[in-house]
Amino acid sequence: xxxxxxxxxxxxxxxxxxxxxxxxxxxxxxxxxxxxxxxxxxxxxxxxxxxxxxxxxxxxxxxxxxxxxxxxxxxxxxxxxxxxxxxxxxxxxxxxxxxxxxxxxxxxxxxxxxxxxxxxxxxxxxxxxxxxxxxxxxxxxxxxxxxxxxxxxxxxxxxxxxxxxxxxxxxxxxxxxxxxxxxxxxxxxxxxxxxxxxxxxxxxxxxxxxxxxxxxxxxxxxxxxxxxxxxxxxxxxxxxxxxxxxxxxxxxxxxxxxxxxxxxxxxxxxxxxxxxxxxx
Amino acid sequence: xxxxxxxxxxxxxxxxxxxxxxxxxxxxxxxxxxxxxxxxxxxxxxxxxxxxxxxxxxxxxxxxxxxxxxxxxxxxxxxxxxxxxxxxxxxxxxxxxxxxxxxxxxxxxxxxxxxxxxxxxxxxxxxxxxxxxxxxxxxxxxxxxxxxxxxxxxxxxxxxxxxxxxxxxxxxxxxxxxxxxxxxxxxxxxxxxxxxxxxxxxxxxxxxxxxxxxxxxxxxxxxxxxxxxxxxxxxxxxxxxxxxxxxxxxxxxxxxxxxxxxxxxxxxxxxxxxxxxxxxxxxxx
Numbered sequence: 137x138x139x140x141x142x143x144x145x146x147x148x149x150x151x152x153x154x155x156x157x158x159x160x161x162x163x164x165x166x167x168x169x170x171x172x173x174x175x176x177x178x179x180x181x182x183x184x185x186x187x188x189x190x191x192x193x194x195x196x197x198x199x200x201x202x203x204x205x206x207x208x209x210x211x212x213x214x215x216x217x218x219x220x221x222x223x224x225x226x227x228x229x230x231x232x233x234x235x236x237x238x239x240x241x242x243x244x245x246x247x248x249x250x251x252x253x254x255x256x257x258x259x260x261x262x263x264x265x266x267x268x269x270x271x272x273x274x275x276x277x278x279x280x281x282x283x284x285x286x287x288x289x290x291x292x293x294x295x296x297x298x299x300x301x302x303x304x305x306x307x308x309x310x311x312x313x314x315x316x317x318x319x320x321x322x323x324x325x326x327x328x329x330x331x332x333x334x335x336x337x338x339x340x341x342x343x344x345x346x347x348x349x350x351x352x353x354x355x356x357x358x359x360x361x362x363x364x365x366x367x368x369x370x371x372x373x374x375x376x377x378x379x380x381x382x383x384x385x386x387x388x389x390x391x392x393x394x395x396x397x398x399x400x401x402x403x404x405x406x407x408x409x410x411x412x413x414x415x416x
Numbered sequence: 417x418x419x420x421x422x423x424x425x426x427x428x429x430x431x432x433x434x435x436x437x438x439x440x441x442x443x444x445x446x447x448x449x450x451x452x453x454x455x456x457x458x459x460x461x462x463x464x465x466x467x468x469x470x471x472x473x474x475x476x477x478x479x480x481x482x483x484x485x486x487x488x489x490x491x492x493x494x495x496x497x498x499x500x501x502x503x504x505x506x507x508x509x510x511x512x513x514x515x516x517x518x519x520x521x522x523x524x525x526x527x528x529x530x531x532x533x534x535x536x537x538x539x540x541x542x543x544x545x546x547x548x549x550x551x552x553x554x555x556x557x558x559x560x561x562x563x564x565x566x567x568x569x570x571x572x573x574x575x576x577x578x579x580x581x582x583x584x585x586x587x588x589x590x591x592x593x594x595x596x597x598x599x600x601x602x603x604x605x606x607x608x609x610x611x612x613x614x615x616x617x618x619x620x621x622x623x624x625x626x627x628x629x630x631x632x633x634x635x636x637x638x639x640x641x642x643x644x645x646x647x648x649x650x651x652x653x654x655x656x657x658x659x660x661x662x663x664x665x666x667x668x669x670x671x672x673x674x675x676x677x678x679x680x681x682x683x684x685x686x687x688x689x690x691x692x693x694x695x696x697x698x699x700x701x
Contacts, residue, residue: 207604225608237601241623241699250619254609286700304609 156340157181157204157308162213164199173199174367175212179359181308186334186341188351190399191361192407197344198234201312204342205231218307227255230306232314236293238285244296245281248272248303255304271299274333291322298330302337309334311343315350324383327353335379348399352392353383360402371402437481444480479670487670501653506671509659510678513644516572516655520579521640527580528587528636529629533621535588536595549588557582557643561650571651578647583636590635594628595621626697634690641683656682 163175174196181187191197202208204215206225215222217229225231238247248268256264272281275295285293294314301309315323331354334341345351351358352375360371376391386392417425455462479487495507535542557578564574598621606620648657656675663671 205604205608207607225604225610227608227610229608231604231608233601233604235601237599237605239602239605239620239623240701241626241697250611251609254611254615257612284700 153183153185155180156183156185156218157342158216159200159204160213160216162200162203162210162215164196164203164208165211171365172211173364174361174369177213177369179369179372181340181342184338184340185357186339186355187343187357187359188355189342189344189359189361190346190348190351190403191367192363192403195361195364195367197361198312201231201310201342201344204308205229205310227304228307230301230304230309232294232297232301232309232311234312234314234316236285236290236297238293238296238300240285243282243284244272244277244288244292244299245269247285247296248281248300251300251303268299268303271303272296274302275299275329289322291318291326294318295326295329298326298333302333302339307340309339309341311341313344313346316346323347323350328383330354348396348403351399352377352396353381353386358399360399360407362407370407373398440481444478446480479673484670484673487668488674491671491674504654504659506656506659506675506678509654509656509675510682513648513655513657514682516575516648517579517637517640517644520576521583521637523576524580524583524587524636524640525633528584528632529591532588532591532629532632533595533617533625535592536598536625539596542592542596549585552581553585553589557639558646558650561647565651571653574651575644575647575655578643579640582643583640586635586639587629587632590632591625591629594625594632597628598624623697623699627694627699630690630694630697634687634694637686637690638683641679641686645679 158180160178162177164173165171166173173194177200179187189197189200199208203210204217204222206222206229209223222229238244239250242250245265245268248271249264252264252267252271253259256267259267269278269281272278275298277292277295277299280288280292285296288296294317297314301311315326318326327350333339334354341354343354356375356379358371358373358375359369360373362368362370373395376395377386377389381389491506495505496511497503497505498508535545560578560581561574564577568574568577602620602624606616611620644655645657645660648655649661652658652661656679660672660675660679663669663675
């Protein structure tokens with residue numbers, strides 16, 4: 137695929153929006169004397185962008201997300217969000233965890249209300265409940281909100297996790313392979329819901345995924361990581377498909393297969409080559 | 417379990433009870449000596465000479481079930497009587513033991529749970545205190561008795577101390593285990609939401625560790641109830657343990673048996689209360 141694809145700006149925008157997140161020269165090493173997991177990772181996320189990060193296991197994807205969340209510290213470099221350096225977790229960033237991470241002793245509603253309360257400690261009980269109900273309804277769980285996580289299916293649990301993350305109205309939403317554990321049918325449904333909600337709320341999202349089709353559907357930009365150790369950010373590709381794409385129709389869009397092949401080729405072949413030939 | 421199996425279990429339980437009672441009856445049934453010289457069995461003088469006097473042999477012997485029931489009813493007629501240290505009802509004694517356990521065990525919970533949290537949250541503390549805990553934990557609570565008697569110089573305090581020291585360890589260890597094994601994700605949720613410490617403690621850490629804490633509390637209460645009887649036998653002024661020893665000295669085996677059964681029943685009751693608590697804090701992942 138020609139390089140101009142990665143250089144072109146997303147099609148749905150006319151003016152360049154401001155930079156929300158700036159990651160510069162970030163690297164992570166877990167133990168001294170052990171090789172860097174990844175290094176020299178730099179990228180920007182613009183306001184309203186949906187950015188997906190793809191790479192093989194062990195390239196440090198989750199570490200990058202955790203550093204953005206403030207749950208881990210980078211060994212080198214750093215992250216600036218909205219002009220401030222990230223040093224610890226904060227309410228300006230919402231996280232959808234890989235394993236949903238709902239508190240099992242609370243109902244779905246209580247889980248979301250817990251987040252709403254954290255955001256608005258002074259709000260009335262009624263207001264908190266109403267807001268939590270609103271976000272659960274947004275992910276289609278109005279009927280199941282009094283159930284505890286173990287009573288919910290995997291897809292419903294992840295929906296609660298998404299509702300919880302949205303309910304704090306974060307500047308940046310971080311998602312760590314949120315649909316990895318779901319069956320294909322459920323995954324497709326939730327992906328579409330997520331796309332709808334993100335478009336409605338103009339949410340800025342940084343998401344990690346293994347799934348190329350998921351990235352094509354959701355992402356405005358796809359970041360490709362080479363294999364670890366010493367993984368690098370190899371490519372930064374803009375999605376050429378229009379943002380009106382849907383799961384059913386997107387393979388009819390022109391440029392779909394070209395884009396998909398480009399991503400798959402990277403994962404299958406180039407992700408390993410980058411390591412041996414830095415000039416590639 | 418299907419109804420049929422449940423019925424079978426009930427039937428077996430009753431059968432075991434009946435067998436036990438029959439065995440008891442058989443073992444304690446008054447016997448008469450058969451004379452090889454044709455002296456009739458009803459001859460009271462012969463029986464007395466053979467040490468089988470029905471009137472006296474039983475007063476000091478093991479009671480039959482019927483005798484036990486009669487004397488138990490007698491004792492239970494005024495369980496709360498208090499006619500001075502020598503004559504107090506079994507209920508009064510049981511209450512004294514329960515009060516002692518409540519104080520000692522309550523103190524143990526108040527000390528062990530916060531300490532367990534501190535250990536669970538700070539591995540450095542955990543490692544620093546672990547050797548002491550491991551050495552102190554296997555010590556029988558009664559081994560503390562001389563030290564307690566010498567330093568506390570108060571029978572009541574000694575009993576409470578013994579309860580405290582024996583129920584402390586299981587609660588402490590289970591709490592710190594429960595806190596260290598809290599899923600990292602849940603802590604991360606609280607961190608990303610910038611939840612303040614009091615809420616983090618009350619809404620995340622405590623409910624997450626509660627099943628382990630209550631398990632420790634259940635074990636601790638069981639140990640406390642085991643220890644109190646022995647402690648009261650030694651300290652000896654009141655309590656169900658004192659009652660047992662006192663009745664043994666009176667050679668009133670009926671009362672000893674009654675006390676034993678009451679100790680068992682009370683222990684079961686205490687345990688089932690905590691089992692209820694345990695059920696209420698349990699969560700499925």
